[in-house]
Amino acid sequence: xxxxxxxxxxxxGAKLLDGIRKLNLPETWIMEVCGxxxxxxxxxxxxxxxxxxxxxxxxxxxxxxxxxxGVMDEILRxxxxxxxxxxxxxxxxxxxxxxxxxxxxRRKAQGADVRMFYSPMDCLELAEQEPNREVVFLGVxxxxxxxxxxxxxxxxxxxxxxxxxxxxxxxxxxxxLRALIESEEFHVSGxxxxxxxxxxxxxxxxxxxxxxYGIPSVIGGFEAGDILAAVYRLLRQIKGSIPQLENEYTRAxxxxxxxxxxxxxxxxxxxxxxxxxxxxxxxxxxxxxxxEFAAFDAERKFSFQPEDKEGMTSCKCGDIICGxxxxxxxxxxxxxxxxxxxxxxxxxxSEGACAAAYKYQRL
Amino acid sequence: xxxxIPFQLVQIEGNTAIGEAAGVQRKIxxxxxxxxxxxxxxxxxxxxxxxxxxxxxxxxxxxxxxxAANAV
Amino acid sequence: xxxxxxxxxxxxxxxxxxxxxxxxxxxxxxxFQNEALSALGDGAILKHxxxxxxxxxxxxISPYFFPGGDIGKLSVCGTVNDLSMCGGTPQYLxxxxxxxxxxxxxxxxxxxxxxxxxxxxxxxxxxxxxxxxVERGRGDGIYINTAGIGTLTWPGLTPDRIQEGDLVIVSGxxxxxxxxxxxxxxxxxxxxxxxSDCMPLNKLAEAALKCGGVRxxxxxxRGGVATTLNEFVENGSLTIELEEGAVPVAEGVAGACExxxxxxxxxxxEGKMLVIAEETAADxxxxxxxxxxxxENAAVIGHVTKRYPGKVVLRTYLGGTRILAKLTGAxxxxxx
Numbered sequence: 040x041x042x043x044x045x046x047x048x049x050x051x052g053a054k055l056l057d058g059i060r061k062l063n064l065p066e067t068w069i070m071e072v073c074g075x076x077x078x079x080x081x082x083x084x085x086x087x088x089x090x091x092x093x094x095x096x097x098x099x100x101x102x103x104x105x106x107x108x109g110v111m112d113e114i115l116r117x118x119x120x121x122x123x124x125x126x127x128x129x130x131x132x133x134x135x136x137x138x139x140x141x142x143x144x145r146r147k148a149q150g151a152d153v154r155m156f157y158s159p160m161d162c163l164e165l166a167e168q169e170p171n172r173e174v175v176f177l178g179v180x181x182x183x184x185x186x187x188x189x190x191x192x193x194x195x196x197x198x199x200x201x202x203x204x205x206x207x208x209x210x211x212x213x214x215x216l217r218a219l220i221e222s223e224e225f226h227v228s229g230x231x232x233x234x235x236x237x238x239x240x241x242x243x244x245x246x247x248x249x250x251x252y253g254i255p256s257v258i259g260g261f262e263a264g265d266i267l268a269a270v271y272r273l274l275r276q277i278k279g280s281i282p283q284l285e286n287e288y289t290r291a292x293x294x295x296x297x298x299x300x301x302x303x304x305x306x307x308x309x310x311x312x313x314x315x316x317x318x319x320x321x322x323x324x325x326x327x328x329x330x331e332f333a334a335f336d337a338e339r340k341f342s343f344q345p346e347d348k349e350g351m352t353s354c355k356c357g358d359i360i361c362g363x364x365x366x367x368x369x370x371x372x373x374x375x376x377x378x379x380x381x382x383x384x385x386x387x388x389s390e391g392a393c394a395a396a397y398k399y400q401r402l
Numbered sequence: 403x404x405x406x407i408p409f410q411l412v413q414i415e416g417n418t419a420i421g422e423a424a425g426v427q428r429k430i431x432x433x434x435x436x437x438x439x440x441x442x443x444x445x446x447x448x449x450x451x452x453x454x455x456x457x458x459x460x461x462x463x464x465x466x467x468x469x470a471a472n473a474v
Numbered sequence: 475x476x477x478x479x480x481x482x483x484x485x486x487x488x489x490x491x492x493x494x495x496x497x498x499x500x501x502x503x504x505x506f507q508n509e510a511l512s513a514l515g516d517g518a519i520l521k522h523x524x525x526x527x528x529x530x531x532x533x534x535i536s537p538y539f540f541p542g543g544d545i546g547k548l549s550v551c552g553t554v555n556d557l558s559m560c561g562g563t564p565q566y567l568x569x570x571x572x573x574x575x576x577x578x579x580x581x582x583x584x585x586x587x588x589x590x591x592x593x594x595x596x597x598x599x600x601x602x603x604x605x606x607x608v609e610r611g612r613g614d615g616i617y618i619n620t621a622g623i624g625t626l627t628w629p630g631l632t633p634d635r636i637q638e639g640d641l642v643i644v645s646g647x648x649x650x651x652x653x654x655x656x657x658x659x660x661x662x663x664x665x666x667x668x669x670s671d672c673m674p675l676n677k678l679a680e681a682a683l684k685c686g687g688v689r690x691x692x693x694x695x696r697g698g699v700a701t702t703l704n705e706f707v708e709n710g711s712l713t714i715e716l717e718e719g720a721v722p723v724a725e726g727v728a729g730a731c732e733x734x735x736x737x738x739x740x741x742x743x744e745g746k747m748l749v750i751a752e753e754t755a756a757d758x759x760x761x762x763x764x765x766x767x768x769x770e771n772a773a774v775i776g777h778v779t780k781r782y783p784g785k786v787v788l789r790t791y792l793g794g795t796r797i798l799a800k801l802t803g804a805x806x807x808x809x810x
Contacts, residue, residue, distance in 0.1 A: 157734065
């Protein structure tokens with residue numbers, strides 16, 4: 040009814056690819072900053088179709104990849120608490136902390152109560168069913184996920200739950216983009232912007248890219264047709280000279296975004312400084328729970344104190360997710376760090392930069 | 403960080419609705435949807451509807467992709 | 475005086491004494507009704523001629539009742555299917571139960587009936603078995619092991635017979651079972667239409683094999699179609715190239731997988747068969763499958779080349795190439 044099949048398999052696909060080739064661009068790097076874009080691009084087999092001089096790289100767009108090892112270690116420590124039921128999206132289950140092989144899935148096998156959920160609302164129900172246990176929800180994500188997490192917290196308060204808390208690990212996409220652009224090694228010519236983050240923050244939420252930094256960008260949807268059209272429009276912009284923000288994903292993204300969702304976020308969260316794998320500490324880059332929700336803040340309840348574990352291993356995920364290094368440039372790639380036994384998060388997700396490079400290197 | 407799928411609203415009760423997609427049903431929250439009606443399509447992420455989407459918008463988006471292709 | 479069955483399984487039912495006998499005599503023997511079993515010897519005495527196919531599998535699925543099937547049906551189909559995929563005609567099964575203390579007898583009865591019905595539907599007999607009971611907390615309700623024997627009717631079905639130019643056929647829609655079980659186990663969604671496809675494949679296998687030109691058969695269970703096809707070509711010089719648009723996926727399964735972030739090509743199937751066939755035989759095989767119950771949606775989904783040795787690739791809707799690697803572990807739902 041919403042023409043998913045046509046977006047998946049667009050009529051103009053061949054023409055768009057031809058158009059990309061005809062642009063005759065030199066060596067050009069464009070970056071996507073959304074784990075779902077990473078997966079969709081891989082699913083569509085898009086990279087192999089682009090001319091070899093166009094490098095479509097993955098940036099710090101996966102909330103799992105940007106979670107520092109020290110934070111993961113603290114999460115694993117929390118899972119040892121026998122009173123705690125740790126609830127999480129599936130994405131976090133195999134992410135290692137600073138010790139290779141140590142992840143939530145392993146801890147679960149060792150007896151920790153770790154359960155996967157599709158929605159934090161289901162975790163509220165769990166808390167009601169298990170009044171003698173503490174339900175902690177691992178609230179990772181960016182702006183797409185933040186409004187829902189906020190509702191879960193507000194609802195917990197409304198229901199007067201005493202045994203539910205959220206570990207608020209939510210982060211701001213804009214902060215990562217700014218930090219990236221302002222870094223020394225930045226060499227990306229344009230951004231493919233995450234369509235569902237834009238659904239929340241609005242196209243306006245990304246206008247700083249062209250207006251403040253003069254960087255071309257296109258907000259893209261997630262079907263193959265969306266991504267191909269967005270990439271074509273981005274490359275066409277790069278070829279021309281006037282950087283803009285374009286919106287390919289018009290069926291979901293408006294200029295101002297979802298103001299109701301934005302309001303709920305503002306009611307529930309405040310900005311705070313936050314640590315990102317690969318980008319270090321970025322001021323005002325994370326979301327923290329406001330004081331009136333302190334009772335639902337797992338950081339307070341469980342004295343959450345992550346240590347700085349960056350640089351403890353030779354893992355170069357931080358460089359890789361910023362596009363400063365290729366997977367093959369990491370000393371551990373394909374030797375100590377392989378998909379079956381990953382050291383860093385880029386190798387965990389089946390299409391993460393390193394896992395994908397590992398799969399395709401011999402193609 | 404964005405896996406979200408269109409669901410159709412089949413039942414609404416305050417801030418909660420039952421959404422259906424390809425024969426799958428789920429309880430979803432619709433706190434962020436203005437004037438939701440049964441039959442509306444919404445994009446759902448982690449059990450929360452983040453925006454409405456209608457057929458015309460989908461068609462327009464599709465049209466824009468075709469235009470970009472034809473302009474090559 | 476016979477002990478009659480109570481409402482729940484207790485440790486005594488595994489002790490080998492009167493309670494065990496009552497279980498065998500009141501539930502198991504009547505359900506399976508054959509001479510070899512009724513003799514109740516330590517082993518079954520069977521007649522046979524020619525080469526044997528022999529296979530075993532254990533079943534630990536939870537929940538043990540799921541949409542479209544149950545652990546009992548699965549335990550028959552799984553082993554019958556392994557025998558059929560080897561070119562065997564399944565004949566006899568052994569049946570081993572490990573029951574958890576506290577398992578409702580009504581559930582066991584339902585499972586046993588399901589085993590009996592499924593076995594009858596593919597003309598196999600349960601001729602010997604065993605029952606053990608473990609303490610509460612050590613068992614997940616019920617675990618089953620079945621081992622199966624059959625006659626080797628079509629020898630020589632092995633992956634090393636696959637050649638460049640061969641076609642890849644799947645007997646129906648993919649990912650049904652894995653998706654149904656994931657939904658049932660996780661409680662993440664309600665999906666009335668998504669059922670396990672659990673069924674015996676002996677008739678489908680026979681239909682294909684009678685046409686000739688079959689190189690190898692395999693049922694894509696754990697790890698799905700992608701994993702099984704990798705098993706055919708890994709470490710060799712051949713490639714399997716699939717067409718994304720050609721892979722049949724039921725609408726409900728496609729929808730549920732999209733929502734949870736799963737790939738139907740990696741979800742388990744318990745009633746589907748992959749056939750690698752000589753190109754010239756493919757049409758006939760396809761027709762034969764279409765005419766056989768369970769094979770209505772059979773389709774050619776790919777072909778064998780030498781382009782990327784040892785790999786399985788998918789030509790996407792866009793015309794791109796995606797590698798379908800073996801998974802490192804089970805698929806997990808994601809929101810990213």
